[in-house]
Amino acid sequence: MHNDLLPSLGATINHTIKLRKHIVSPYDPRYRLWEKFLIVLVLYSAWICPFEFAFRRYLPSTIFLVDNIINSFFAIDIVLTFFVAFVDHKSYLLVDEPKRIAVRYLSTWFIFDACSTFPFQTISFFFNGHSKSLGFKLLSVLRLWRLHHVNSLFARLEKDIRFNYFWTRCTKLFSVTLFAVHCSGCFNYMIADRYPDPERTWIGAVIPNFMEHNLWVRYVTAIYWSITTLTTTGYGDLHAENTREMVFGICYMLFNLGLTSYLIGNMTNLVVHGTSHTKNFRDTIQAASEFASRNKLPKHMEEQMLSHICLRFKTEGLKQQETLDGLPKAIRSSIAEYLFFPIVQKVYLFQGFSFNLIFQLVTEMQAEYYPPKEDVILQNEAPAYLYIIVSGAVVKLLYYQNLQVHGRLTAGEIFGEIGVLCNMSQPFTIRTTELTQILRLNRTTLFNIIRQSRQDATIVMSNLFQVFN
């Protein structure tokens, strides 16, 4: 299971690889379709197998024909598997060598697949004429091995982000529950059906002549008993009447205890996972507003704090940064280049720079969102960053006796450059007017890059003075 972690994604590189003749890729859409078709057959098998086990003598014989047809499909799949490439778990590459494929299959699941497909029933029918003996019934239970197809389907779905994890997981658990209910219902019926004294069985005590009722009534009653026991409702209208049934009941209830715990455990897991984002948000907001109220911060400061935190959660700012930090430098650089190069290139300060230099600047920049009416720079603050507006708009404010607006900057413009380059405290307060995306460049990083050649430093300063003259 562990090794199967990523075929659904990430292995797309394998998809395009050309394989040998007559070897099918496991990512081939036609093979995928075939697998999906098999899943449908497996589901039918999973349902019919316990059902036949319990009710065979009341079933029409056409059902055996259907069984054999389905068996033949699985036989085809066994043959087909010898021609399907597989991903080697060491090199993570597709292996298309027929011999290695065969060795791997024969040494792992082949024997199980073969047993679960071998038509024991039909053969027994031809040989002795009576296929109802318990031995052959048990052999037909081998068909349940096919359920591993469903299991691996779910293992794949869980890792596929196109499907909601909560619902995938719930569907899986629901299927398992339904299957358990179906199996135990059928098995319990079989015990009653074979008991010498029909009156002293769980069903016979309530429906005395139950063997004469139609299949539907008996099946529903069996399932009803089964689910009443599984959910621990236990009305008691149907209950074990003899030792045989008690022993089965004991086993089933022990199993149920495990299953119910497992269901609850999974649900808890999903709930915890599902609400963690909201809880995180609440905790952060709560901490911020407690901080504000404890320190009696003025209203507008508290609002700036809360707006900023809200926006960060909305834009998943934290996760985004984490994602980028986990990537190697080259990927980060190419993303930064793709996203920000066109904007940074046009900034007046960097006119005349080589492609090289702008590229290096861009790779060191960090993008951030600011909500409306938030201060990005405060007047008199020590200069630490250079800012470039990607989208949105800001206003320059000068506090001199009273607060005056000194102009408005929009996408593609730069601010904070005077403080950084002239090494003086910021002359303006910069405040956003709408949702604004801003690139931030650390002062030290800027100097490190520019310092590489004297010429660039001159260009920057001349660009700066040109504007102010």
Added chain:
Amino acid sequence: MHNDLLPSLGATINHTIKLRKHIVSPYDPRYRLWEKFLIVLVLYSAWICPFEFAFRRYLPSTIFLVDNIINSFFAIDIVLTFFVAFVDHKSYLLVDEPKRIAVRYLSTWFIFDACSTFPFQTISFFFNGHSKSLGFKLLSVLRLWRLHHVNSLFARLEKDIRFNYFWTRCTKLFSVTLFAVHCSGCFNYMIADRYPDPERTWIGAVIPNFMEHNLWVRYVTAIYWSITTLTTTGYGDLHAENTREMVFGICYMLFNLGLTSYLIGNMTNLVVHGTSHTKNFRDTIQAASEFASRNKLPKHMEEQMLSHICLRFKTEGLKQQETLDGLPKAIRSSIAEYLFFPIVQKVYLFQGFSFNLIFQLVTEMQAEYYPPKEDVILQNEAPAYLYIIVSGAVVKLLYYQNLQVHGRLTAGEIFGEIGVLCNMSQPFTIRTTELTQILRLNRTTLFNIIRQSRQDATIVMSNLFQVFN
């Protein structure tokens, strides 16, 4: 849901925006009131709808009148929605363009709202005279669509820190449970009511002439069965008697399994969340006292450790720092300025500094609480920080043969400055006498700021020497 994350907070900036004429803001208090009024109607609908479904033929006709009145309110809401601005999920701004509002509503929920409001019953009554057919009953179930109002209310409440998360969540789960119990009780009664042989139904087997009893008895019995099954108590005094009821029971029990797991999962989540603070506290205290006892630390050191940890948890010191670290520099600076500027300004060491410089010093300071009798500085320690007392008091202790008190410092005074500025080990031990809030300034940061102009360095040193002469 995800996009709705923050309307309750943070979007307050939107609240003050002026909208077009005839367009209502979703944050308008009157609109909020209208929404709350609708919630009440929705709750009534949710209760009456399954009830009518089961007991219609025994209900007085006035109930239809009430239904129609309520329907008309929802019809008004549909019309109103065309005049309510909405928050665009990309720009996070309010959209008040009538056309865009209409397009958005028509393309999303309009059709559901319309269907759930359309008076199928009344119309059917006028047309055929008998509104009791199952088809029309099912159509009236469409009214349950209105529950999405309740759902979005809870989604909003969960994110609103004014409400306790535990109780909001519990109320939600309780409502869901009650609704499930109510629905299934009513539905199960309907099955019995419509069964050809009243004696062979779950209720008829216990109350033979149940149709002649009054509504209250029948409703309570139905709810009693329903909750007995939901909680998996399953006394068995009331239980399925025919296949139809069994099938419904199977479905209901399967649903219950999911619902119960979901309830437990949520409760676990809440308990884990609720106790995490205490557990954290216990673990930290335990680690500290184990450390103390393993190393046989003297009693007074252990007490200092524990006091400090306790205080940090009490004042949520850790969370506070985390909150501040998550904010952009400008907000942090303005908070620091607001909180600490007045105090730092009056410190003798910084007399003669420009506003600029003190502002920069303040933004780099960190506030901390110290419990009573804790050492802030030890004699002979290497100087690392400068400390300014915000509130509380400390004493200077000099250990020379024995421990002597050398003076007391209170709010607004500075200590540790001699060590930092003269680059010598601390001459005094400084110990708090009561709960003390202290600002801490890193030595390196201080020098970086002062170094900017030679003049400032001179001021600091002259201030320092003036005091000692």
Added chain:
Amino acid sequence: MHNDLLPSLGATINHTIKLRKHIVSPYDPRYRLWEKFLIVLVLYSAWICPFEFAFRRYLPSTIFLVDNIINSFFAIDIVLTFFVAFVDHKSYLLVDEPKRIAVRYLSTWFIFDACSTFPFQTISFFFNGHSKSLGFKLLSVLRLWRLHHVNSLFARLEKDIRFNYFWTRCTKLFSVTLFAVHCSGCFNYMIADRYPDPERTWIGAVIPNFMEHNLWVRYVTAIYWSITTLTTTGYGDLHAENTREMVFGICYMLFNLGLTSYLIGNMTNLVVHGTSHTKNFRDTIQAASEFASRNKLPKHMEEQMLSHICLRFKTEGLKQQETLDGLPKAIRSSIAEYLFFPIVQKVYLFQGFSFNLIFQLVTEMQAEYYPPKEDVILQNEAPAYLYIIVSGAVVKLLYYQNLQVHGRLTAGEIFGEIGVLCNMSQPFTIRTTELTQILRLNRTTLFNIIRQSRQDATIVMSNLFQVFN
């Protein structure tokens, strides 16, 4: 609750404070004893109150006398509370001003305490002669308010690390469960007892003449029904027979759903908390041995890795470091001085150093445990740290053609100093022979401290050369 976080610990500083005359400290051992005595009375009240509610008419009259005696103790407690100091939640200091104590008590719990202590029963008895009316019964339920004493006891115990969290929590949950079972059993009996037709009650249907049985049988039967319902076992031998009982059953089962979820949630929380250490250990060991086997590391390297990780978990090395990091520098320094000064002082390299300087060295040192046979330094490694042995022993190994032992170092000796001071790669491999505790000093830190005066550097080098000559 939140504000009560630490009285049990940390507030020990308050314990010694001298209070005004006639004012009792809440930490006074005698007051603590009185509180414990009250808890016993509260537990009796909690049990007797619902019991009287249900079975009053069968109880001997002496029970009322006991009630009144207990009441008088609570009356004393009310008076006493006016003389008990309290911890102010802002300043964390004890308040012993009688006026403030009175104001605080009167404005908070006084009214509840008074109502729960007022002897309504006795008064009603004197006035009308019959105290069995439902109204007065309900008033006597007010006594349950006293349970808040138990609640605050548990809140305190949970935060007290002398008591095991798991068992404290379990005891609390068990008590709550028992109380719920007791209350609902009694209440359900009362419903049956007052029902006009005793045959048509849950108990009368099974024990027709139940009123004539002795109290024990009736009480056990009631509790049996109650617990059968609470645990959702629901045998069905005792079940609601009339609408009144059904309504009570509905309420009780809804409450149970919540209680059961809460119990499971708490248990899950405790289990998760309890196993986290083992899980952590397993995960770390697993990661390390997978790493070793994937890279085919030789056996002795894998063993070194695993030994080291095991030891770190055994000595809680990680938690210890975390604990220290959370403390302010002064406490850390005084702990380091207390633990390591005597050892470092005796190291030959630092002979001739001032107290000052050794103190500064000590505060920068980190203590670590090494398991037997682990390499601390590898020959040819770049020098990064200086090591001082606190306990245990190491051997010097020199690999020159073959591995030769070059001496043995024990507690108080230093190694790695040649590499660090002469800036050359380490000449020896150092390997522990038993469990060894070692102090580590970073090279850069050492140089920073020594560099402060030229004299110290000379001392160090002369000490070094003296040994080698």
Added chain:
Amino acid sequence: MHNDLLPSLGATINHTIKLRKHIVSPYDPRYRLWEKFLIVLVLYSAWICPFEFAFRRYLPSTIFLVDNIINSFFAIDIVLTFFVAFVDHKSYLLVDEPKRIAVRYLSTWFIFDACSTFPFQTISFFFNGHSKSLGFKLLSVLRLWRLHHVNSLFARLEKDIRFNYFWTRCTKLFSVTLFAVHCSGCFNYMIADRYPDPERTWIGAVIPNFMEHNLWVRYVTAIYWSITTLTTTGYGDLHAENTREMVFGICYMLFNLGLTSYLIGNMTNLVVHGTSHTKNFRDTIQAASEFASRNKLPKHMEEQMLSHICLRFKTEGLKQQETLDGLPKAIRSSIAEYLFFPIVQKVYLFQGFSFNLIFQLVTEMQAEYYPPKEDVILQNEAPAYLYIIVSGAVVKLLYYQNLQVHGRLTAGEIFGEIGVLCNMSQPFTIRTTELTQILRLNRTTLFNIIRQSRQDATIVMSNLFQVFN
């Protein structure tokens, strides 16, 4: 328990230590075998003890013989324990001093072991001739003390990574459940068996002449009742009939509530632990693809991101780094030397370096995996690292008007060295062609190591130029 954390691993160093004569090591394989043999006897005791308690009078007398034989084995174990060394919890060393072993055993478990082994039954039989009195029965329950052997076995298994944690834990819980079911079933039978009126017992009400049925029927019925109650199914076909049984039922159900919660709590814990890896993977992938789609990154960039993240999870890259970071420097260095020295030694750039220097370079290198078709270096990027290929292959790409392949590098070759050494932006884009493992060396670290001697710097530069000429 806590102190037992690591005997299964890590303490292997103790295994080889030579002990005194006649003292057995607890790690001796023969002693381990003996312990395993005892576990089997314990399991038998645990089963037979409650069984005898309930059904003694129907059991053959041979069973007492078996009991005595088993008792004698435990007596041998008690004697043996005086000769088994133990691990001291302070020094973590084996203690083989007979006196300390005896003192430790006598002061801890000896008295319990002795009581649980003393043959009370046999003695009582000899004295009074009737061993069926309740008193002696209770004494024989002391044998259950032996279960602590099983408990410590599980505690050890849980920490042993050779066993799957999930299944170990499940087996433990399953055993506890089975034991609880068995005990309570037997005890409940005993209550019925001793009740004066056999008709008025839980079993007599259903099987009137139950004492005449064979043991199997009675045992199965008892277990059936027990498990029906434990799982809260509570059919009600078997239920308490008298007060005695009710009281036992109340206790058992209360215990069950705890046990069931504990089972669910454990299962939840296991599920959460088991799915955390998948959830982590999903969250990371989701964040990355949301980031890509929000910023409309081109397809090939998104694929590079996802491939990289997938590979990191596949190779557990994060955990590996964490594992290494937790180890002390010497172990890290020796691992690095073992793994990478042979490769780095052969790199052309370091030809002529001393062993010393290469060793230091190797210890600073970090290994990373890159998926196929990922860019490691981008053209024009600032040089930050030097890369050495351990396995796999990369191509050099030059973008000049169009993308041209400029050669291919395989295992043992170096790239990025021109940029780093000549301090210019990278001249080529380097892209992997298959799964590639690469060593990364930070530029600053490289310079720090080489700078140590002028000679080495010259060697590097001459090596570099030799290749380009």
